[in-house]
Amino acid sequence: MGAGGASQRDAGGESLAGTLITVAPTGAEVSKADAPALPVTVDELVDAARDCRAAGAGMIHVHIRDEHGEPTLDLGRLRETVAALRAETDLVVQLSTGGAVSDPEPDRLRVLDADPDMASCTMGTVNFGEDVFVNRWEFVVALHSRMQERGIVPEYEIFDLGQLWALARLLDRHGLPAGGHVHLDLVMGVPGGMPGTTRAFTACLDAIRDLPDGTTFSATGIGRTTLPVTFASLSAGGHLRVGMEDTLSYAKGQPVESNAQLVARAAELARLAQRPPLDPAEVRSLLRLKGGR
Numbered sequence: 001m002g003a004g005g006a007s008q009r010d011a012g013g014e015s016l017a018g019t020l021i022t023v024a025p026t027g028a029e030v031s032k033a034d035a036p037a038l039p040v041t042v043d044e045l046v047d048a049a050r051d052c053r054a055a056g057a058g059m060i061h062v063h064i065r066d067e068h069g070e071p072t073l074d075l076g077r078l079r080e081t082v083a084a085l086r087a088e089t090d091l092v093v094q095l096s097t098g099g100a101v102s103d104p105e106p107d108r109l110r111v112l113d114a115d116p117d118m119a120s121c122t123m124g125t126v127n128f129g130e131d132v133f134v135n136r137w138e139f140v141v142a143l144h145s146r147m148q149e150r151g152i153v154p155e156y157e158i159f160d161l162g163q164l165w166a167l168a169r170l171l172d173r174h175g176l177p178a179g180g181h182v183h184l185d186l187v188m189g190v191p192g193g194m195p196g197t198t199r200a201f202t203a204c205l206d207a208i209r210d211l212p213d214g215t216t217f218s219a220t221g222i223g224r225t226t227l228p229v230t231f232a233s234l235s236a237g238g239h240l241r242v243g244m245e246d247t248l249s250y251a252k253g254q255p256v257e258s259n260a261q262l263v264a265r266a267a268e269l270a271r272l273a274q275r276p277p278l279d280p281a282e283v284r285s286l287l288r289l290k291g292g293r
């Protein structure tokens with residue numbers, strides 16, 4: 001059985017007492033003009049990362065921007081960003097291989113050359129608003145296999161229910177990821193993917209039971225689904241991803257002031273749930289990451 005139980009257990013079978021909070025501070029879809037607090041330069045990203053670490057984040061999911069604030073997968077800039085985040089924080093650094101919907105597969109695969117601790121691996125194609133986020137099976141296999149070879153741990157991104165079965169098929173045919181532990185993120189509420197509802201969440205919990213023992217999951221609610229998804233995940237022993245990639249409104253009529261504001265709220269809710277935030281060292285242990293990277 002996987003991670004669907006009310007008291008989620010880690011791969012060692014120990015009861016999981018804490019909550020992994022991942023911050024996704026930037027994304028590829030929001031512009032600085034629309035959200036002035038969005039971190040787009042390396043310095044802004046590092047400042048946001050430091051503040052989010054202090055507020056309770058254990059991991060950062062990173063998209064980068066170019067000098068014009070546009071999404072890019074430039075390898076030099078990715079390497080510079082990974083180095084800066086490692087120099088200034090102890091957060092687990094997870095690079096996005098999803099990029100923007102228009103990014104070509106070779107560029108997305110090359111992200112791994114920046115040698116992050118973790119990288120995202122989306123488990124299928126999904127309509128994405130008016131766009132299509134293309135993730136062909138062969139490309140998913142290439143990402144998974146290259147991460148295995150390099151010792152980079154994937155976070156499998158799940159935008160729709162069927163992608164959980166795609167993940168089971170991937171692991172069955174191509175083996176476990178580096179470190180042997182499976183961690184996924186339910187990305188709920190993208191227009192074209194699964195909704196950010198308790199019913200959809202429950203269906204995912206059921207499907208996660210078919211994944212390897214000890215599988216852990218985070219959940220992300222896009223836009224106004226942030227809070228319902230947060231409460232659902234905490235109630236089920238799951239972890240959380242929050243940030244301006246996913247949410248620009250803190251409450252009705254109240255724009256998000258900073259990524260740290262969203263992390264602080266998630267941390268407060270996790271403490272209320274008696275599952276306080278895990279620090280980066282605890283996250284590395286939970287997800288079987290290489291120590292000290």
Ligand code: KMH
Nearest residue numbers: 028096097098099101120
């Ligand atoms: N920007 C989306 C098209 C990921 O980071 O891996 C893809 C995305 C998923 O954000």
Ligand code: ZN
Nearest residue numbers: 027096098245
């Ligand atoms: Zn992303």
